[in-house]
Amino acid sequence: MPSLDDLRKRITSVKSTQKITKAMKMVAAAKLRKAQENAEKGRPYSEKMNNVILNLSKSITDKENAPKLLVGTGEEKVHLCIVLTADRGLCGGFNTNIIKKAKSYFEKIISENKTLKIITVGSKGYDQLKRQYKSYIVENISFKESKNINYFDADKVGKIIIEKFEKNEFDICAIFYNKFKNVITQIPQEQQIVPLNEDKDDKDGSGNDNDYEFEPDEDEILSNLLPKNISTQIFKAMLENSASEQGSRMTAMDNATRNAGELVDRLTIEYNRSRQAAITKELIEIISGAESL
Amino acid sequence: MSNLFNIDIVNPEQSFLSKDNVFEVVIPAVEGEIGILKDHIPIISFLKPGIIRVFSESEEQSFYVEDGIVEFKDNTLSVLTSSIFDLKDADKNFVSESISSAEAELSKDNIDDQKRFLLNHKVEVLKSISIN
Numbered sequence: 001m002p003s004l005d006d007l008r009k010r011i012t013s014v015k016s017t018q019k020i021t022k023a024m025k026m027v028a029a030a031k032l033r034k035a036q037e038n039a040e041k042g043r044p045y046s047e048k049m050n051n052v053i054l055n056l057s058k059s060i061t062d063k064e065n066a067p068k069l070l071v072g073t074g075e076e077k078v079h080l081c082i083v084l085t086a087d088r089g090l091c092g093g094f095n096t097n098i099i100k101k102a103k104s105y106f107e108k109i110i111s112e113n114k115t116l117k118i119i120t121v122g123s124k125g126y127d128q129l130k131r132q133y134k135s136y137i138v139e140n141i142s143f144k145e146s147k148n149i150n151y152f153d154a155d156k157v158g159k160i161i162i163e164k165f166e167k168n169e170f171d172i173c174a175i176f177y178n179k180f181k182n183v184i185t186q187i188p189q190e191q192q193i194v195p196l197n198e199d200k201d202d203k204d205g206s207g208n209d210n211d212y213e214f215e216p217d218e219d220e221i222l223s224n225l226l227p228k229n230i231s232t233q234i235f236k237a238m239l240e241n242s243a244s245e246q247g248s249r250m251t252a253m254d255n256a257t258r259n260a261g262e263l264v265d266r267l268t269i270e271y272n273r274s275r276q277a278a279i280t281k282e283l284i285e286i287i288s289g290a291e292s293l
Numbered sequence: 294m295s296n297l298f299n300i301d302i303v304n305p306e307q308s309f310l311s312k313d314n315v316f317e318v319v320i321p322a323v324e325g326e327i328g329i330l331k332d333h334i335p336i337i338s339f340l341k342p343g344i345i346r347v348f349s350e351s352e353e354q355s356f357y358v359e360d361g362i363v364e365f366k367d368n369t370l371s372v373l374t375s376s377i378f379d380l381k382d383a384d385k386n387f388v389s390e391s392i393s394s395a396e397a398e399l400s401k402d403n404i405d406d407q408k409r410f411l412l413n414h415k416v417e418v419l420k421s422i423s424i425n
Binding site for chain 2: 049
């Protein structure tokens with residue numbers, strides 16, 4: 001049975017933890033709004049980019065000589081996985097969900113005897129993966145210093161990928177991130193960016209009606225555009241990720257605050273009970289002392 | 294019949310400019326400047342460093358772009374670019390910094406002709422901005 005003093009100390013400590021989680025929730029809520037806005041603002045760019053590439057790839061007839069970034073190297077031996085996570089913890093299952101998704105993909109690749117290469121973006125992903133997959137991690141990038149997500153950072157990652165592709169270091173590249181659905185739901189995503197997955201977009205066959213004029217020719221535009229598209233995709237993933245991170249943190253901290261509240265209630269009852277027990281005990285002692293006289 | 298069309302300039306962070314009352318846009322495409330009027334044939338091209346001029350009924354706007362992609366379709370001109378600023382609020386320091394970094398890049402030996410051409414062009418355009 002803890003003493004009254006112990007209980008009092010515990011109550012104070014839980015209360016101050018609650019204050020912290022509450023503050024974190026408020027901060028996350030404010031940041032979430034901004035992150036969500038940014039994600040929405042960034043959407044037109046990636047959508048338009050996709051459209052242009054779609055139209056371009058439709059007009060390419062000579063698949064053999066098409067840029068490799070679009071059609072792939074023709075092999076699928078080496079997989080490069082970009083795992084995008086947050087730099088900070090205390091955001092519920094946010095990082096763990098991405099890692100889980102990525103790990104199941106890794107296992108599949110390893111079991112198929114293919115080569116796996118991992119680039120982690122964000123320090124939490126690196127921390128969690130290095131225990132098991134240290135030997136596969138080729139690069140670890142973190143943007144802790146930059147306050148906001150900017151295209152410049154995404155471009156850096158994009159350039160690393162292109163550089164590796166040009167050196168023939170991988171055949172297939174996939175990125176892992178959390179897609180922001182709403183504040184409580186974030187869906188871990190796996191998206192292949194090299195070669196581009198076309199089949200998904202085939203549903204609107206109307207695009208073929210547009211006979212575009214290309215200046216210079218399609219190939220040259222594509223080879224200029226595809227590297228940019230990779231950076232754009234990464235940037236999109238980073239934006240979605242940051243909105244998801246804040247949403248996830250908000251929910252997690254909200255839960256934590258509520259749990260702390262419950263704990264305080266319980267401890268307070270226990271405290272009051274033992275206080276009352278002590279008083280009753282004293283009373284009995286006094287009364288029985290008086291009776292014996 | 295009106296001779297106006299839409300323009301959307303977007304950069305990765307946000308939609309930069311969106312207007313529906315322009316009658317001419319001049320873009321610095323990689324093979325030379327293109328003037329776009331209403332009902333231009335659908336075109337996809339990419340940009341070299343230069344000035345985009347947007348003529349609308351009420352005003353004329355100029356923007357500096359470094360690179361990007363343009364698509365014209367159904368009387369909508371979409372410009373996708375990662376580096377753009379309005380000439381009106383051009384930052385002198387930024388311009389001179391860009392010039393010097395481009396010149397530093399030019400002085401390296403291992404750049405190919407195309408890149409050299411683009412860089413030279415960029416310096417030229419930036420210098421013309423800083424004079425104005």
